[in-house]
Amino acid sequence: MGWLEPLLLTIITASTPLLLAAIGELVAERSGVLNLGVEGMMIMGAVCAFAVAVQTDNGFLGVIAGALAGAGLSLIFAVLTVSMATNQVATGLALTLFGIGVSGVIGDGYVGVDRSPLPRLDVPGLTDLPFIGPVLFGQDALVYLSFALVIGVTWFLRRSRAGLTLRAVGDNHHSAHSLGLPVVRARYLAILFGGACAGLGGAYLSLSYTPFWVEEMTAGRGWIALALVVFASWIPWRAIVGAYLFGTITILQFHAQGAGIGIPSQLMSSLPYLATILVLVIISYERTRARANTPLCLGIPFVADR
Amino acid sequence: MRLELERRGEQSRVMTVLSPVIAIGLTLVAGAILFLLAGIHPAEGIYTYFISPVTTAYSAQEVLVKASPLILIALGLSLCFQANVWNIGAEGQYTLGAILGGWLALAFGNFSSPLVLPAVLVAGIAGGLLWAAIPALLKTVFRTNEILTSLMLTYVALLLLDYLVRGPLRDPAGFNFPESALFGPSAVLPTLASGGRLHLGVLFAFGLAIIMAFAMPTTLKGFQIRTIGQAPKAARFAGFGTNGMILFVFLVSGGLAGLAGISEVSGTIGQLLPVISPGYGFTAIIVAFLGRLNPIGIVFAGLIMSISFIGGEAAQIRLGLPIDVAKVFQGFLLFFILACDTLIYYRLRLLKPRAAT
Numbered sequence: 001m002g003w004l005e006p007l008l009l010t011i012i013t014a015s016t017p018l019l020l021a022a023i024g025e026l027v028a029e030r031s032g033v034l035n036l037g038v039e040g041m042m043i044m045g046a047v048c049a050f051a052v053a054v055q056t057d058n059g060f061l062g063v064i065a066g067a068l069a070g071a072g073l074s075l076i077f078a079v080l081t082v083s084m085a086t087n088q089v090a091t092g093l094a095l096t097l098f099g100i101g102v103s104g105v106i107g108d109g110y111v112g113v114d115r116s117p118l119p120r121l122d123v124p125g126l127t128d129l130p131f132i133g134p135v136l137f138g139q140d141a142l143v144y145l146s147f148a149l150v151i152g153v154t155w156f157l158r159r160s161r162a163g164l165t166l167r168a169v170g171d172n173h174h175s176a177h178s179l180g181l182p183v184v185r186a187r188y189l190a191i192l193f194g195g196a197c198a199g200l201g202g203a204y205l206s207l208s209y210t211p212f213w214v215e216e217m218t219a220g221r222g223w224i225a226l227a228l229v230v231f232a233s234w235i236p237w238r239a240i241v242g243a244y245l246f247g248t249i250t251i252l253q254f255h256a257q258g259a260g261i262g263i264p265s266q267l268m269s270s271l272p273y274l275a276t277i278l279v280l281v282i283i284s285y286e287r288t289r290a291r292a293n294t295p296l297c298l299g300i301p302f303v304a305d306r
Numbered sequence: 307m308r309l310e311l312e313r314r315g316e317q318s319r320v321m322t323v324l325s326p327v328i329a330i331g332l333t334l335v336a337g338a339i340l341f342l343l344a345g346i347h348p349a350e351g352i353y354t355y356f357i358s359p360v361t362t363a364y365s366a367q368e369v370l371v372k373a374s375p376l377i378l379i380a381l382g383l384s385l386c387f388q389a390n391v392w393n394i395g396a397e398g399q400y401t402l403g404a405i406l407g408g409w410l411a412l413a414f415g416n417f418s419s420p421l422v423l424p425a426v427l428v429a430g431i432a433g434g435l436l437w438a439a440i441p442a443l444l445k446t447v448f449r450t451n452e453i454l455t456s457l458m459l460t461y462v463a464l465l466l467l468d469y470l471v472r473g474p475l476r477d478p479a480g481f482n483f484p485e486s487a488l489f490g491p492s493a494v495l496p497t498l499a500s501g502g503r504l505h506l507g508v509l510f511a512f513g514l515a516i517i518m519a520f521a522m523p524t525t526l527k528g529f530q531i532r533t534i535g536q537a538p539k540a541a542r543f544a545g546f547g548t549n550g551m552i553l554f555v556f557l558v559s560g561g562l563a564g565l566a567g568i569s570e571v572s573g574t575i576g577q578l579l580p581v582i583s584p585g586y587g588f589t590a591i592i593v594a595f596l597g598r599l600n601p602i603g604i605v606f607a608g609l610i611m612s613i614s615f616i617g618g619e620a621a622q623i624r625l626g627l628p629i630d631v632a633k634v635f636q637g638f639l640l641f642f643i644l645a646c647d648t649l650i651y652y653r654l655r656l657l658k659p660r661a662a663t
Binding site for chain 2: 304
């Protein structure tokens with residue numbers, strides 16, 4: 001069993017950024033907004049978190065900066081798509097291109113800088129338990145936060161009044177508007193939440209997963225997070241299953257490369273992307289299940305008729 | 307007081323033409339502010355990015371050479387976007403075109419025949435077309451979201467190219483550098499003037515733009531594509547097969563991206579390298595929108611984007627700015643163009659706090 005523990009630990013680190021970004025995007029999409037800028041918001045979170053953490057020598061401030069950077073970028077998206085009713089697909093793509101560009105400029109001076117990873121939150125006594133200890137009680141704060149967010153979002157969407165409003169806005173914005181529900185405000189908040197979560201996912205990458213900054217280090221994780229939302233069919237807990245499935249694939253292909261199996265490393269590296277395609281195909285083939293929770297107004301701009 | 311959007315009765319013709327101009331103007335203003343913040347004289351910054359590339363004959367040729375793949379890819383994407391099909395994997399289709407065409411060029415070696423070049427170009431088109439066929443078929447058969455599949459395939463294509471130039475296609479006499487052998491003379495796109503940088507690929511881009519400018523408004527296919535995008539229900543009643551159209555626009559855009567890819571490696575680079583594109587496939591998305599999905603507009607947009615690429619290189623050398631600043635400008639431009647496009651369909655109304663409506 002000696003090999004299983006480090007394997008599980010690395011799977012958790014590979015899955016957490018995906019889970020963080022996916023749960024945020026899930027909320028945004030439930031409000032009827034498809035934000036394809038996850039990759040851009042994630043990379044901005046990664047670079048800003050790293051820069052602030054290095055400058056202040058404080059990982060916590062770095063995490064905050066990552067979330068703020070993601071939210072800040074998502075605000076551009078919100079102004080354009082919600083207030084100006086622009087095409088969401090094109091705006092999201094622009095957000096990703098813009099985020100990658102800005103992150104390269106900000107991160108220019110931070111390439112090659114080293115930093116120790118975020119501290120683990122050890123629980124005295126429990127962390128020393130064999131096997132279970134390090135896996136369950138020896139993680140850093142963002143890992144616990146990712147699970148807390150899933151539970152929080154589940155409760156919010158199912159049980160809270162605001163969550164009901166959010167779903168109503170996502171399923172039929174005209175009816176929601178007629179009922180006097182705040183369509184614009186709900187979408188703004190959902191987009192900002194999604195941006196902050198994507199920023200946290202990026203912060204986790206640069207502060208804990210690697211922990212250093214390189215250009216385009218998100219390497220498509222934002223896009224995989226988008227696929228995870230479809231995989232989860234817009235139900236929060238299923239995002240955990242999806243994120244950990246992809247985290248496992250990522251780690252297993254690393255280990256297979258390390259074990260020196262005669263398969264080209266590039267082929268192994270492409271496995272997470274191929275797996276994403278496969279999963280999307282399977283999900284979309286099961287039409288009834290996929291459709292049950294799809295927000296009906298997803299991707300449609302809202303302009304109040306008077 | 308707040309701003310509100312009010313739907314116009316019909317599209318504003320003035321704004322259709324004016325919106326890209328306003329967007330470019332706003333990008334320049336944003337750029338000037340950025341330069342000020344970075345402590346660079348705004349005029350010098352803007353001159354380096356947007357004017358200096360067209361001041362010498364060499365760099366002006368370079369602008370045309372870099373604009374060509376952007377225009378070719380954007381022409382294909384404009385068909386997709388008009389039909390509401392979101393192919394964003396053009397970078398991958400471009401790469402596969404370069405791989406398949408480049409592989410054939412290498413297989414020919416120094417074999418000399420006038421048929422080599424056409425065969426290489428056809429292989430390039432086929433490469434892009436086949437790579438685009440995957441998301442197209444997944445969308446038509448399984449209703450799988452083409453945005454994500456086409457993008458995922460881009461990552462796979464880039465890894466495939468990396469594998470090939472470090473493995474099977476590496477130049478045996480290349481001292482283990484990750485690059486293929488140089489293509490034989492008959493597999494290289496001829497230059498338009500001896501000693502110049504312009505090659506036949508540049509003509510493909512501009513020629514095709516002119517052809518499409520005539521074909522789109524006059525042919526049935528052009529009409530069908532627009533109808534499916536703007537009024538899917540009407541298209542169904544008219545019997546325009548949606549699935550067939552998805553396949554058609556995907557394959558055309560993939561083939562054009564493949565042509566851009568093989569033209570780049572055969573005309574500009576001359577061999578396969580691990581990296582053969584500064585992000586043409588993604589920038590072409592901006593080009594397509596900036597050009598209003600219109601062939602002639604796309605030519606102008608491609609030239610502007612190409613200037614910003616070359617200007618970015620000049621700024622890196624002269625002003626010591628990171629190369630990514632060009633991407634920031636491109637992002638700004640796309641934001642502004644999308645925002646200005648709203649003015650085509652809507653009027654901005656300044657509202658006093660509503661007392662009674």
